[in-house]
Amino acid sequence: MSLIVIVVVVTALLFDFTNGFHDTANAMATSIATGALRPKVAVVLAGVLNLVGAFLSVAVAKTISSGLVDETKITPVVIFGGLVGAILWNLATWLLGLPSSSSHALFGGLIGATLVTAGTGAIKFANVVSKVLLPLVLSPIVAGIIGLAATYFAYRITTRGDDATVQRGFRLSQIVSASMVALAHGTNDAQKTMGVITLTLITVGALPASAGPPFWVILSCGLAIALGTSLGGWRIIQTLGKRISEIQSPQGFAAETSSAAVILTSAHLGFALSTTQVCTGSIFGAGAGRRLAGVQWGIAGRMALAWLLTLPAAALVGALAARVSASGTVGTVVVAVVGLAIAGAIFALSRREPVNAQNVNDVPAPQPVALSA
Amino acid sequence: MHIAWGSLGIVFVVSFGAAVAVVVLVAFALVALSARATNPDGPPATMGAGAGTALAGVCLTAAAAIVLYGLYIIVAA
Numbered sequence: 001m002s003l004i005v006i007v008v009v010v011t012a013l014l015f016d017f018t019n020g021f022h023d024t025a026n027a028m029a030t031s032i033a034t035g036a037l038r039p040k041v042a043v044v045l046a047g048v049l050n051l052v053g054a055f056l057s058v059a060v061a062k063t064i065s066s067g068l069v070d071e072t073k074i075t076p077v078v079i080f081g082g083l084v085g086a087i088l089w090n091l092a093t094w095l096l097g098l099p100s101s102s103s104h105a106l107f108g109g110l111i112g113a114t115l116v117t118a119g120t121g122a123i124k125f126a127n128v129v130s131k132v133l134l135p136l137v138l139s140p141i142v143a144g145i146i147g148l149a150a151t152y153f154a155y156r157i158t159t160r161g162d163d164a165t166v167q168r169g170f171r172l173s174q175i176v177s178a179s180m181v182a183l184a185h186g187t188n189d190a191q192k193t194m195g196v197i198t199l200t201l202i203t204v205g206a207l208p209a210s211a212g213p214p215f216w217v218i219l220s221c222g223l224a225i226a227l228g229t230s231l232g233g234w235r236i237i238q239t240l241g242k243r244i245s246e247i248q249s250p251q252g253f254a255a256e257t258s259s260a261a262v263i264l265t266s267a268h269l270g271f272a273l274s275t276t277q278v279c280t281g282s283i284f285g286a287g288a289g290r291r292l293a294g295v296q297w298g299i300a301g302r303m304a305l306a307w308l309l310t311l312p313a314a315a316l317v318g319a320l321a322a323r324v325s326a327s328g329t330v331g332t333v334v335v336a337v338v339g340l341a342i343a344g345a346i347f348a349l350s351r352r353e354p355v356n357a358q359n360v361n362d363v364p365a366p367q368p369v370a371l372s373a
Numbered sequence: 374m375h376i377a378w379g380s381l382g383i384v385f386v387v388s389f390g391a392a393v394a395v396v397v398l399v400a401f402a403l404v405a406l407s408a409r410a411t412n413p414d415g416p417p418a419t420m421g422a423g424a425g426t427a428l429a430g431v432c433l434t435a436a437a438a439i440v441l442y443g444l445y446i447i448v449a450a
Contacts (some may be wrong), residue, residue, distance in 0.1 A: 138381065146393070149393055163401075169403040170399070176440060184447055238391050250400075254392075260392075265383075
């Protein structure tokens with residue numbers, strides 16, 4: 001097996017790891033914010049469910065780029081460049097505490113890497129609009145409306161109930177709803193990396209065409225995403241659980257139930273929506289369902305900007321990484337070393353203001369925007 | 374560019390129905406449990422202990438059925 005293949009496998013597992021800790025928040029942010037689960041318990045539960053999810057489904061996506069680029073033009077160098085772009089963007093958004101789609105980062109990286117190695121002809125721009133841009137806009141809207149309605153009903157119905165019973169009941173229910181989101185995430189996202197590794201092995205002839213992922217690929221991908229998830233991307237958990245709105249347990253349950261419902265139906269009825277954007281939309285909807293003015297819409301603006309930048313930013317890094325590593329073994333090593341150095345710098349920056357299991361919920365309650373009249 | 378508005382519509386309607394149904398069922402179950410007034414600080418009992426528990430049980434079973442169907446979708450995929 002050549003060096004580039006080994007490098008791609010390792011890089012893919014690193015991407016899987018960042019995918020995991022970036023997305024812990026999707027399932028667990030509101031459960032941690034409402035105290036339904038203790039922070040450490042929540043992330044470990046999410047990690048275990050991601051691992052289980054990785055083994056549940058064998059329907060591995062046969063395309064890693066979902067038809068965004070001409071897959072016959074994809075080489076190990078392209079995949080390597082794409083993964084480097086995706087990992088660095090995931091780390092940068094994590095530092096800023098912004099949820100962003102790991103799939104979009106991967107697509108962006110692959111598009112950039114393909115552009116420099118195979119030219120614009122290999123990019124299917126129409127698919128970029130229908131598979132990235134459209135879900136990006138529609139996911140938060142669909143999930144937001146559903147989360148808003150579910151939250152409205154949750155509060156409307158339980159006004160007649162005893163407050164302590166209601167809060168406790170919703171908190172217990174949140175454990176189930178959060179678990180569903182984590183499981184659905186595991187089946188989808190761990191498979192993405194399995195597909196990347198399997199296709200790399202096929203392109204170099206280590207596996208026959210149309211082969212499924214070998215067991216070691218399934219196991220290592222499941223473990224990588226589970227490990228990432230159970231370390232907890234505390235910065236993003238804090239943003240989603242505490243900075244959007246002061247989330248109470250009925251809202252947390254409504255948001256998670258909406259996310260799980262939208263993720264499962266969209267995956268099965270053929271209109272793929274983006275997990276991160278669905279979960280974020282549900283939380284905004286749930287925040288607005290209780291009190292419109294209690295939502296920090298400024299945060300929404302920053303997130304929207306990060307979402308729009310995800311693909312082009314990852315593409316830029318992916319292009320650069322592919323360009324350099326296409327020059328040969330030395331280039332590949334240079335990209336790996338520079339990539340690790342940047343990752344290390346981002347990690348060092350994060351230590352200045354660490355967010356962890358102890359202080360994840362220590363955010364002053366968002367000040368509602370003063371409404372005139 | 375082709376947008377599959379039809380499948381988007383179905384996704385919206387089905388997820389809306391499933392999510393709201395689960396949340397409403399759990400909410401009703403909690404109101405039924407509250408109505409048994411086991412909490413001395415809570416509102417007075419409006420329902421017998423047996424009736425409240427039974428109603429909550431029915432609601433939670435229905436919600437669990439929807440959740441199990443979701444689980445089935447994940448596993449069978």
